[in-house]
Amino acid sequence: MRLKSLFGILAFLLLSILALLTYVAVHSAPWLFYTLEGLIALTFVFLLFFYRKIVKPLHTIGSGMELLREQDFSSRLSPVGQAEADRVVNVFNRMMEQLKNERLRLREQNHFLDLLINASPMGVVITTLDEEVSQLNPMAINMMGVKLEDALGKKLPEIDSALAIELATIPRGGSITIRLNDSSIYKCTRSSFIDRGFQHPFFLVERLTEEVIKAEKKAYEKVIRMIAHEVNNTTAGITSILDTVEQTLCEEGNRDELCEVIRVCTDRCFSMSRFITRFADVVKIPDPHLSLVDLNELALSCKRFMEGMCADRNIMIRLEGEKLPEVKLDASLFEQVLVNIIKNAAESIDHNGEITIRTLYPTTIEVVDNGRGISKESEPKLFSPFFSTKPNGQGIGLIFIREILSRHGCTFSLRTYSDGLTRFRIIFPIASV
Structure with missing residues (x-):
């Protein structure tokens, strides 16, 4: 039973006793009647004072507990005029202000983090404790090549994406470089963050395709040009000499077998030149005319x-x-x-x-x-x-x-x-x- 109800019962009992005594006094001496009337008035005043000093502050503090339960951090308690209770009210109001500011700070921070994740050039994949995908930023959706609704609530190996399948193989705290069958190259890291006392895994995916391809292209272009230059210059000189030797031998007569060998060598030089030219063609692809x-x-x-x-x-x-x-x-x-x-x-x-x-x-x-x-x-x-x-x-x-x-x-x-x-x-x- 609430304290307010108990106080009401106490007031009712006291007033009932005094009313009974007053009834008895009416049938006895008048002075006793007036004395009891004064005592009733004094009791009534004392009950009001007791209510304001004890019951009302406790009722106010109980209302504050309801505000906490409802997580209504914007409301405040009013002072009740009782020193001890007002100290509790002041502490409660300061606590509510701090909770409100902390909640606002966390909301602003979470909003900023959401904006940062969505605008990040890195793919971010967050999973639940059951390793089911709970959040994907736009870049991760683009990298995986899937729709958001087709990935949420699924485990990584269940998603129809080569990148998702590779992510599932990364150990906790691990970081690997993945090269897929579409020539895409990614650096993938698996880590975790604490939320409500539990570790939630997440993946960071960084696209390295352009940088690696540029480095590869720069390397093989240089090698191909150098080899093509050396081979073509060498084969040009050799084929020129072989042509001269072949003509000289053919003029002498009875050199058919040797001439055939020289022609085979000449064809082989041309074949090698064509072989190198094919490599050189890769680095000479013209810009597309759309x-x-x-x-x-x-x-x-x-x-x-x-x-x-x-x-x-x-x-x-x-x-x-x-x-x-x-x-x-x-x-x-x-x-x-x-x-x-x-x-x-x-x-x-x-x-x-x-x-x-x-x-x-x-x-x-x-x-x-x-x-x-x-x-x-x-x-x-x-x-x-x-x-x-x-x-x-x-x-x-x-x-x-x-x-x-x-x-x-x-x-x-x-x-x-x-x-x-x-x-x-x-x-x-x-x-x-």
Whole structure:
């Protein structure tokens, strides 16, 4: 029972006793009656004083406890005129002011952190204690290539993203550099922060693609130019001398066998020169001259061009998909990209297979083949300079493709999926449409 109720019962009992005594006194001496009336008035005054000094302060403090329970830090208690109670009220009001300021500071700080995370050039992935994704900033969504609603509430390995799968393998407190099958390179760090006494894991993802590719390109351009210069100068001198020697020997007669050997050496020099020239062509890719191009017609043209090669290998090549809007691209450069992709697909199949060129809305084109596929170990290295899965490959075809697609602002990926099909997918930026 509340103290206020107890006080009411006490007042009622006292007044009832005094009323009873007054009734008795009426039937006895008058002086006793007046004495009891005065005592009743004095009791009433004392009860009011007792209520103001004891019960009301306690009721006010109880109201303060309700404010705390409701977390209403903007309300304040009024002084009650009782020294001890007013000290409690003053302490309570100062505490409420501090709590209000602390809450405001935390809200402002959290708002600032939200703005900072959303504007960060680094990807931020925050997970719950059950390792389910609870928050993704815009950059992380862009890096993963998924929609926010498709990632929230899921564990990282369950998300359809190569980056998310790689993030799940990072140990606590670990930091690794990841290279994906779309030539993207990321530095990923796993850490944690304390919230309400519990550690919440989070991931920081920093894009290193541009810096690494620039460094790689600068390195291999210098090496290729130096090798091309030395080889071409050397082979030019050698072929000139061999031509002179061949002409001299042929004039002498009976030197057919030796002349044939010299011609083989000359052809080999030309072959080496062409081999080096192919490397040099990678660093001489011209800037794209953009114009509006029908992607479906371009795909159809490349299909027809490659049909002869595919027919020789008993490979069926098909074109399917949706009608796409025109895209800004360099038609001649992009034709070379598409032809190279189809050629790689045919070589992966070798004989007896199928290649599908598919266009997807809004602006996506992919080449699908049922060849031998790409191993998980090879996927991260596909777009590395001079790496090739072919026995006699030079490792420059995908570098050439990467360079042209990057200059067009495309995103792309090459991987073998769980259905056994290998897909080279190219997505054009919206601005190109």
